[in-house]
Every structure is written in C-alpha cells, then in structure tokens.
Amino acid sequence: xxxxxxxxxxxxxxxxxxxxxxxxxxxxxxxxxxxxxxxxxxxxxxxxxxxxxxxxxxxxxxxxxxxxxxxxxxxxxxxxxxxxxxxxxxxxxxxxxxxxxxxxxxxxxxxxxxxxxxxxxxxxxxxxxxxxxxxxxxxxxxxxxxxxxxxxxxxxxxxxxxxxxxxxxxxxxxxxxxxxxxxxxxxxxxxxxxxxxxxxxxxxxxxxxxxxxxxxxxxxxxxxxxxxxxxxxxxxxxxxxxxxxxxxxxxxxxxxxxxxxxxxxxxxxxxxxxxxxxxxxxxxxxxxxxxxxxxxxxxxxxxxxxxxxxxxxxxxxxxxxxxxxxxxxxxxxxxxxxxxxxxxxxxx
Amino acid sequence: xxxxxxxxxxxxxxxxxxxxxxxxxxxxxxxxxxxxxxxxxxxxxxxxxxxxxxxxxxxxxxxxxxxxxxxxxxxxxxxxxxxxxxxxxxxxxxxxxxxxxxxxxxxxxxxxxxxxxxxxxxxxxxxxxxxxxxxxxxxxxxxxxxxxxxxxxxxxxxxxxxxxxxxxxxxxxxxxxxxxxxxxxxxxxxxxxxxxxxxxxxxxxxxxxxxxxxxxxxxxxxxxxxxxxxxxxxxxxxxxxxxxxxxxxxxxxxxxxxxxxxxxxxxxxxxxxxxxxxxxxxxxxxxxxxxxxxxxxxxxxxxxxxxxxxxxxxxxxxxxxxxxxxxxxxxxxxxxxxxxxxxxxxxxxxxxxxxxxxxxxxxxxxxxxxxxxxxxxxxxxxxxxxxxxxxxxxxxxxxxxxxxxxxxxxxxxxxxxxxxxxxxxxxxxxxxxxxxxxxxxxxxxxxxxxxxxxxxxxxxxxxxxxxxxxxxxxxxxxxxxxxxxxxxxxxxxxxxxxxxxxxxxxxxxxxxxxxxxxxxxxxxxxxxxxxxxxxxxxxxxxxxxxxxxxxxxxxxxxxxxxxxxxxxxxxxxxxxxxxxxxxxxxxxxxxxxxxxxxxxxxxxxxxxxxxxxxxxxxxxxxxxxxxxxxxxx
Numbered sequence: 001x002x003x004x005x006x007x008x009x010x011x012x013x014x015x016x017x018x019x020x021x022x023x024x025x026x027x028x029x030x031x032x033x034x035x036x037x038x039x040x041x042x043x044x045x046x047x048x049x050x051x052x053x054x055x056x057x058x059x060x061x062x063x064x065x066x067x068x069x070x071x072x073x074x075x076x077x078x079x080x081x082x083x084x085x086x087x088x089x090x091x092x093x094x095x096x097x098x099x100x101x102x103x104x105x106x107x108x109x110x111x112x113x114x115x116x117x118x119x120x121x122x123x124x125x126x127x128x129x130x131x132x133x134x135x136x137x138x139x140x141x142x143x144x145x146x147x148x149x150x151x152x153x154x155x156x157x158x159x160x161x162x163x164x165x166x167x168x169x170x171x172x173x174x175x176x177x178x179x180x181x182x183x184x185x186x187x188x189x190x191x192x193x194x195x196x197x198x199x200x201x202x203x204x205x206x207x208x209x210x211x212x213x214x215x216x217x218x219x220x221x222x223x224x225x226x227x228x229x230x231x232x233x234x235x236x237x238x239x240x241x242x243x244x245x246x247x248x249x250x251x252x253x254x255x256x257x258x259x260x261x262x263x264x265x266x267x268x269x270x271x272x273x274x275x276x277x278x279x280x281x282x283x284x285x286x287x288x289x290x291x292x293x294x295x296x297x298x299x300x301x302x303x304x305x306x307x308x309x310x311x312x313x314x315x316x317x318x319x320x321x322x323x324x325x326x327x328x329x330x331x332x333x334x335x336x337x338x339x340x341x342x343x344x345x346x347x348x
Numbered sequence: 349x350x351x352x353x354x355x356x357x358x359x360x361x362x363x364x365x366x367x368x369x370x371x372x373x374x375x376x377x378x379x380x381x382x383x384x385x386x387x388x389x390x391x392x393x394x395x396x397x398x399x400x401x402x403x404x405x406x407x408x409x410x411x412x413x414x415x416x417x418x419x420x421x422x423x424x425x426x427x428x429x430x431x432x433x434x435x436x437x438x439x440x441x442x443x444x445x446x447x448x449x450x451x452x453x454x455x456x457x458x459x460x461x462x463x464x465x466x467x468x469x470x471x472x473x474x475x476x477x478x479x480x481x482x483x484x485x486x487x488x489x490x491x492x493x494x495x496x497x498x499x500x501x502x503x504x505x506x507x508x509x510x511x512x513x514x515x516x517x518x519x520x521x522x523x524x525x526x527x528x529x530x531x532x533x534x535x536x537x538x539x540x541x542x543x544x545x546x547x548x549x550x551x552x553x554x555x556x557x558x559x560x561x562x563x564x565x566x567x568x569x570x571x572x573x574x575x576x577x578x579x580x581x582x583x584x585x586x587x588x589x590x591x592x593x594x595x596x597x598x599x600x601x602x603x604x605x606x607x608x609x610x611x612x613x614x615x616x617x618x619x620x621x622x623x624x625x626x627x628x629x630x631x632x633x634x635x636x637x638x639x640x641x642x643x644x645x646x647x648x649x650x651x652x653x654x655x656x657x658x659x660x661x662x663x664x665x666x667x668x669x670x671x672x673x674x675x676x677x678x679x680x681x682x683x684x685x686x687x688x689x690x691x692x693x694x695x696x697x698x699x700x701x702x703x704x705x706x707x708x709x710x711x712x713x714x715x716x717x718x719x720x721x722x723x724x725x726x727x728x729x730x731x732x733x734x735x736x737x738x739x740x741x742x743x744x745x746x747x748x749x750x751x752x753x754x755x756x757x758x759x760x761x762x763x764x765x766x767x768x769x770x771x772x773x774x775x776x777x778x779x780x781x782x783x784x785x786x787x788x789x790x791x792x793x794x795x796x797x798x799x800x801x802x803x804x805x806x807x808x809x810x811x812x813x814x815x816x817x818x819x820x821x822x823x824x825x826x827x828x829x830x831x832x833x834x835x836x837x838x839x840x841x842x843x844x845x846x847x848x849x850x851x852x853x854x855x856x857x858x859x860x861x862x863x864x865x866x867x868x869x870x871x872x873x874x875x876x877x878x879x880x881x882x883x884x885x886x887x888x889x890x891x892x893x894x895x896x897x898x899x900x901x902x903x904x905x906x907x908x909x910x911x912x913x914x915x916x917x918x919x920x921x922x923x924x925x926x927x928x929x930x931x932x933x934x935x936x937x938x939x940x941x942x943x944x945x946x947x948x949x950x951x952x953x954x955x956x957x958x959x960x961x962x963x964x965x966x967x968x969x970x971x972x973x974x975x976x977x978x979x980x981x
Contacts, residue, residue: 016648016710017406017407018406018407018409018410019410020407020410020719021407021410021411021719021720021721021722021723022410022411022721022722022723024714024719024721025495025496025721025723028648050728053413053724053728054724054725054728057409057410057411057413057724058410058723058724058725059410072349073349073350073351073353074349074350074351074353074354075351076351076435076437077350077351077352077353077354077355077390077392078354078390079390079435080386080389080390080432080435082434082435083434083435084351098434101416102413103409160354160357160358161358161736161745178766191769205705206533206534206535206704206705207533291747291748292747294747295747298357299357299358302354302357302358303354304354304355304358305386305387305390305391305732305735306387306390306391306731306732306733306735306736307732307736308732309383309386309387309728309729309731309732309735310728310729310732310733310736312728313724313725313726313727313728313729313732314725314729314772316724316725316728317496317723317725317726317729317764320725330772334772336772338736339740339745339747339748340757340775341733341736341737341757341758341759341773341775342757342771342773342775343771343772343773343775344770344771344772345763345769345770345771345772346770
C-alpha cells in the first residue's frame with residue numbers, strides 16, 4: 001500500500017470506508033489523484049452510460065457529460081439512466097438526477113449543446129476526454145483538438161455484437177511491477193509504440209524470496225486519423241494468428257475508413273471496403289467471413305447492453321489506471337468480437 | 349422504433365419473441381449480480397428471479413451500482429429489484445434467502461428456469477448451483493472476480509466441463525507450530541492473534557482447544573515443543589479470568605505473559621533456533637512505560653511499538669467492558685473496530701518480537717477479514733460476458749449457431765491479470781467433461797420424486813431393492829447420505845435397513861449416493877448413482893415414489909495404486925496428501941461414531957469427497973488445535 005502522506009490532499013475517513021474495496025487494489029494515492037481529475041465524456045448512449053456509471057462509482061473528481069440528444073424509444077433497450085416516461089425529453093435532463101444519485105461526491109456538469117458548437121477552448125480544462133458513438137469526421141476533428149492541448153483521449157463505438165476502442169495518450173510514461181522471471185527485462189523498444197526506459201528491482205517486504213521488477217515504459221501514440229490511414233499488420237502475424245484474426249477487425253476499420261452515413265452500406269459495398277482494408281492491413285482477404293459482413297451490415301451503429309458493459313468497463317478501467325498512474329495503459333486499438341469473446345489489442 | 353429494436357437486429361424477431369418467454373435465475377445480487385440484473389433486463393428476458401442472502405454494506409457502494417447510502421442494512425435482492433423499476437420491462441422476482449436452503453428453494457423451484465447465472469462469492473454455493481445444474485441438465489454460467497481479474501465459465505451439463513472438473517484452490521491453512529512457535533510472516537502473527545489469542549480470551553467455546561490429542565500433525569516432531577504449546581494453551585485460561593473479572597489493572601500481566609514469559613520459554617527450545625533468527629522478548633519495563641503512552645488513531649499509519657502496546661491496553665479495557673454485557677462471548681468481526689484493533693496490535697507486537705514487518709490496521713483488516721478487492725469495472729465486464737454468452741448457450745445468435753457446448757467460449761481478463769499483452773480477454777473454447785470429475789463424470793445422476801407419505805412409509809431396504817431392480821445393480825451395494833457423509837447401509841452395516849426414509853433422516857433435498865460394491869465377473873461396476881430426493885405433492889406422481897428413466901453405464905474402476913498416486917481429481921486437496929510444496933497441511937479427521945443414532949460416520953469411498961473436504965475445512969476453524977491446522981477464514 002502506498003503511504004497516503006504522499007498526496008497533497010488526503011482522503012477522509014468516510015472516503016476510505018466507501019472506497020475500501022478499491023483502495024485495497026490501487027492504493028490511497030491513486031484514489032486521491034482520481035478525486036482531483038476532470039474528465040469530459042461525450043455521448044450518453046449505451047457505451048457512455050456504462051463508462052459514466054463506472055467512473056462516477058469509483059470516485060472521479062469532476063465529470064462533464066456532453067450530449068444534445070433527445071430520448072428515443074429505442075434507447076430504452078440499451079440504457080439504464082432513463083425510463084419510458086423520459087421519451088421525448090433531453091436525455092441529460094432525464095438522466096442527471098440518477099447519475100448524481102450514484103455518487104453524491106462527484107462534481108457533475110451536464111452540457112446539452114452539440115459537439116459541433118464547441119470551440120477549441122471548451123476542451124482546455126479537461127485532464128482527459130472520452131468520445132463515444134461519434135462518426136469518423138467528428139473523431140478526427142476532436143482528436144486534432146485534444147492533440148493541440150495535449151489531452152489524452154479515448155474513442156469508442158459499437159456495431160451490435162462488435163465494438164472498438166481507440167486510445168491516444170500522445171506520449172505516456174507508465175510504471176508497472178511484475179514478478180522477476182528467469183529472463184530479466186531489458187531496456188529498449190519492445191513493440192511498435194512502446195519502449196522500456198528503466199528497470200529496477202524490489203523485494204517483497206513480507207517474503208524476501210519474492211522479487212519484483214519495477215518497469216518504466218514510454219508509450220508513443222498516433223492520432224486517430226493517422227491510425228486508420230496507416231494501420232498495418234504486415235509481417236506481424238504468423239499463419240495461425242492470421243487464421244485466428246476475427247473478421248471484426250477489418251470490418252470495424254472499414255466502417256471507420258468509409259465516408260458514409262450509417263446504414264448506407266449494403267453487403268457488397270461493405271465487403272468491398274473490407275477487402276480494401278485487408279489489403280492495407282496486409283492480411284489475406286480470406287480472413288473475411290461473409291456471415292460477419294452480413295452482421296456488420298445489419299448491426300452497424302447498434303448499441304447493445306452487454307457489449308457496452310464489456311467495452312465500457314475496459315475503457316473506464318484504463319481511464320482509472322492512467323489517472324491513478326497504475327499499470328501501463330492500452331495502446332492503441334482494441335476490437336471486441338461478441339460471438340467468440342475475442343478482444344485483441346493492436347499497436348497500430 | 350421500440351425498445352426492442354437493438355436486440356431484434358442482433359437475435360432476429362423470432363428469437364426475441366422466445367427470449368421474452370424465457371426465465372432466468374440470477375444467483376447473487378452483489379457486484380456481479382447487480383450488473384447481471386441490468387444486462388438481463390436490457391436484453392429483454394421475460395422473467396428474471398434473483399436470490400441473495402445478504403444485506404447492503406457501505407463498502408458495497410463502490411461497485412454495486414443499484415444501492416445507495418440510504419439502503420445500507422436493507423436486503424440486496426429486493427433493493428436491487430426496486431432500483432431497476434424505471435428501466436425494466438421484465439417480470440422481476442426477488443428472494444432474500446440462501447440458495448442452498450432446500451425448504452425455500454426445492455429442486456422443482458429451480459426447474460422453472462431456462463438458465464442459471466451465477467454472481468456468487470463463495471465456493472460452497474458455486475458447487476451447489478453447479479450440482480443443481482447437473483441434476484436438472486440446465487445451462488449455468490459461472491463467473492467470478494477478484495480485483496482486476498475476472499472469468500466466466502459457461503457450463504452445459506453432459507456436454508462441457510462442469511465447475512468441479514478443475515481443481516479449485518482450498519482455503520489456506522498453516523501448521524500449528526508455525527503459528528504458535530515460529531512465525532515468519534505477518535499473516536502467521538495475524539492468524540495467531542485472531543484465531544488463537546482472541547478466541548481464547550473473548551470467545552465462550554474453549555472446549556476444543558484444550559483437547560490437544562496426540563493424533564495431530566503439528567508440523568513438528570519435537571516433543572518438547574508440542575508440550576510447550578499445550579502448556580501455553582492451558583495457561584491462557586488464567587488470562588481469560590483476568591478478562592472475565594474485568595481486572596483492568598492486570599492487563600499488563602497479559603502482555604507480560606504473552607510477549608515476555610512465553611517468548612523466553614520458546615527461546616529455551618534450542619532446536620527451534622538452529623536455522624532461524626531468535627525472537628527478542630519485550631521487557632516488563634518497556635510494557636510498564638508504554639502503558640500510559642500516546643495513542644495514534646490513524647488506522648492507515650504504521651504505529652510505533654509503544655503505540656501498539658498502549659492501544660492494546662486501551663482496546664482490551666473496552667473489550668472487558670463489553671464482554672459482561674455480551675454474555676462472555678465476543679466474536680471477531682473485521683468491521684467491529686475493537687476486535688480489529690485488538691488483533692492488529694497483538695499481531696504487530698508479536699511481529700516486532702520475531703523481526704517481522706509491522707502492518708497498518710487497514711492492511712491487517714484485509715488479511716484478518718479475508719477481504720477480496722472488488723471494483724465496478726471488472727464486475728461490469730464479467731456480467732456483460734456472462735449475459736452475452738447466455739445468448740449463445742440458448743442458441744439465440746442466428747449467425748453463430750451453437751451445435752454443441754464445445755463451440756462456445758469461456759473468457760477471462762487476460763491483460764488485467766498480466767497473462768497477455770496483446771489480448772484484453774482470453775477466450776478458450778470449452779472442454780468436454782473431465783472423465784475424472786467426481787461431480788459430473790464419475791457418477792450418474794437422477795432426481796427421485798417421492799411424496800411426503802412415501803418418506804414416512806418406505807424403508808431403506810425397500811428403496812434399495814427398487815433401485816437395484818430398476819438400474820440392474822448387483823446384490824452388494826451401499827447407500828450414503830452425502831450431506832454429512834453418513835453411511836446408511838453397506839454390507840457390514842445393516843442396522844438401519846428397516847428404518848423408513850424419514851426415520852433415517854432423509855428429507856426433501858437430501859442427496860444420497862447409491863454404489864455398486866460387488867462388480868460383475870469381469871470386474872465391471874455400475875457407476876455410482878447420486879439421487880436427489882425431491883418431495884412432491886401426491887397429485888404429481890402416480891405412486892409414492894417415481895424413479896427417473898436412466899441408463900447406468902458399467903465401468904472398470906482404476907486400480908487402487910493408481911488412485912493413491914493422486915490421479916483421482918478430487919477437486920480439493922486430497923486429505924491423504926500429507927503436505928504440499930507450500931508446507932500447508934490438511935489433516936484427516938478421525939473416524940467418529942455417533943452412538944445415539946446408531947450410525948457410523950465412515951470416510952466414504954464416495955466420489956463426492958469434495959463437499960466432505962470443504963466441510964472438514966470448515967469445521968477445522970472451530971477446532972483449530974484439535975486438528976493441528978489453523979485456518980484463516
């Protein structure tokens with residue numbers, strides 16, 4: 001456990017009791033750091049709802065939610081801060097009391113303006129931005145702004161049983177511990193975007209046979225636009241890994257690369273885009289399974305509660321980790337396949 | 349577009365209509381259970397029942413998102429159901445109760461559901477629901493989390509591995525001598541303070557600890573040391589008198605006995621210290637000078653030795669005041685701060701003496717209370733995986749037909765658990781049943797329906813005859829009540845043959861094991877048959893008893909030697925196994941006789957050793973020294 005004295009603001013006794021089960025996991029210092037963080041969540045759809053629930057419960061300091069939509073009947077099938085009596089009202093107006101009720105300690109702001117109406121200055125004060133269910137051009141623009149102000153961003157969306165997470169922390173230094181193995185960790189580049197900058201060892205205070213390596217890593221990130229343009233797996237997968245590659249990977253990227261309105265693509269046009277994406281990725285077209293193409297055509301943009309719970313859980317966990325400075329962050333593109341439960345992480 | 353528009357685009361309109369007719373059971377309304385309830389509602393399950401025994405606690409609120417400060421002490425299941433009303437379109441039925449209670453939840457109650465989703469926090473209930481799923485042949489999705497780690501395991505009885513097909517971790521136990529004489533880690537001192545010292549001074553039932561029998565494994569052969577431990581236990585009764593008489597002036601005598609005299613006696617046993625660092629006893633002067641010292645109140649700070657001593661004295665005074673009011677019995681409870689501080693200070697003073705690092709009260713609470721860290725995100729992920737997989741098990745995904753349970757994936761949090769860098773989740777395909785599994789493979793299973801009258805009328809011998817005839821068992825068989833491993837009948841124990849089932853203490857929910865003890869000419873045996881006695885209304889069956897239609901296969905039992913080599917995958921440590929590599933010992937219980945009932949408790953050759961062992965482990969916490977094992981519960 002980290003000494004609580006290390007943080008300027010100490011947690012109160014009430015906070016320690018309330019957050020007991022998580023403080024035992026990430027320590028007092030991380031909990032106190034989370035309390036001082038300001039986060040912007042864009043979009044309170046199914047994914048946004050899950051992310052919101054998780055970060056509010058765990059005691060984030062300030063959360064601003066930006067959403068200008070009105071509650072639709074179909075939202076009731078994937079979101080739990082609203083009820084049937086809210087259909088036709090502004091979603092944030094309907095949801096805000098329920099969100100605040102989750103954890104009265106969190107400072108919440110609700111903004112019902114559109115993302116388009118926000119200028120660059122709007123983003124300045126946030127430590128982190130999470131954008132959900134945005135289209136490609138919105139994500140490109142948003143990411144340009146967050147890069148301008150050096151703000152970490154998570155972008156995520158879902159297509160029925162399938163979903164993705166994109167992460168851009170620009171540059172991020174992390175510290176992690178693991179039990180020392182027979183092969184000591186060495187300094188230097190370890191993957192496309194990650195280098196090990198320092199390795200120290202630490203002996204467990206209770207058991208001196210347990211030796212840990214404390215590993216400092218530096219993670220370099222690409223912008224969203226650069227990622228979708230240059231994503232490649234060329235030479236990175238062996239035959240077995242290619243065989244195992246989910247069709248959801250090229251299909252998700254294909255939807256992100258296509259300039260289109262939701263529902264515009266049919267089986268053939270989507271398949272064509274996905275074949276192009278396979279070429280860019282440097283994987284054979286045979287990874288594309290037609291039943292997946294069909295499902296993506298039908299389920300494009302569909303929000304589904306259990307998928308949101310999984311992907312929203314993963315994003316919230318990573319946000320908590322980087323705010324609390326625990327464990328290395330995700331880097332940088334994750335796809336979830338809700339049929340096989342496969343969830344590969346790609347460093348593009 | 350209506351609320352069903354998302355789900356119908358995924359499962360199709362026909363499957364959605366079916367889903368609305370489906371009933372699921374969520375077992376547990378805690379961290380995972382709250383999330384499961386939300387997901388099942390949003391997915392459109394027609395009817396959802398949710399069971400939980402517990403009430404809401406402050407430390408639940410960081411993740412159990414359906415509960416609020418004002419709900420503390422309210423039942424979890426009913427509170428959860430109230431909290432979801434505004435977004436629910438399903439019929440919801442909450443129960444406050446223990447899922448293992450056969451009165452409240454008889455087998456036919458479970459039979460109404462299409463699928464079971466577990467959100468449990470203990471092994472016993474997990475095993476129980478797994479067994480129910482095996483008896484009823486209904487799908488179960490088992491899941492669990494601990495901090496960042498989480499998993500789901502879908503189970504399709506007869507088709508995939510069951511919960512007990514793989515070995516589960518047993519509760520950690522320590523040999524007596526490590527705890528009483530030679531601690532080397534903080535946990536040893538905490539176990540000493542909590543399971544030994546605290547119980548000796550404040551808990552009323554002391555009988556077990558005096559009967560140190562010689563059949564114990566002490567973790568040592570040193571007679572002198574064993575004698576010392578026994579003597580020390582006896583001397584503690586004097587200390588208990590100080591407590592009972594609220595003799596506050598003599599609290600320092602307790603300290604001097606525990607931390608000066610006892611340690612000095614230990615030091616005289618040279619054998620113990622040949623390869624270990626010697627402990628350093630406190631001195632009487634130090635204790636006397638620390639007693640009026642300054643108290644620290646910060647439970648997250650490391651206290652000095654003087655502060656530990658002074659706090660020990662303060663808290664012992666408080667407990668002395670309480671013990672009279674509380675009928676000379678105070679139980680350790682991690683949330684009872686007096687008991688916690690007593691254990692923490694006693695453990696820390698002992699740690700100091702043995703050169704072991706001191707811990708904060710906050711940290712000791714986790715170890716002594718066996719607290720498992722728990723967070724919202726892992727629970728959300730696991731529940732999402734569980735409900736998504738329910739769709740696959742029920743074959744509701746039109747693009748991913750499930751022809752066999754072996755097409756389905758399990759999942760665990762590979763990246764968070766540091767098992768993979770390039771996969772957030774690992775998703776191995778399900779395996780077929782483990783042929784050595786005592787729960788799903790080594791026995792046949794069936795539900796016997798019987799009326800109340802049948803229980804009163806039918807004798808054990810009549811039941812055995814019915815079973816022999818129906819399933820072709822040979823003349824020599826045995827019958828065991830698996831709930832307490834009580835032998836009912838075998839070739840040299842026939843005293844109960846003429847008793848009726850109810851006289852033999854069998855009732856609704858009893859699970860009995862019927863075994864072939866003879867074999868045929870070619871050494872083939874009928875598989876043992878595990879029977880669930882389901883008591884039903886007279887109108888439900890044609891006679892007093894109805895046996896299920898089953899084909900019981902023959903098998904060749906493995907040679908005795910092979911079994912002894914540990915090939916039998918009893919899901920817990922086999923009790924014969926003397927010591928594993930961690931030096932943790934689990935002991936065999938002595939055979940015992942209950943004269944009053946005329947029944948013999950025999951350690952059975954039952955395949956169901958697992959339940960037995962966990963019971964054994966459970967009882968051992970009340971009889972620490974008797975069993976030679978101290979367990980941290």
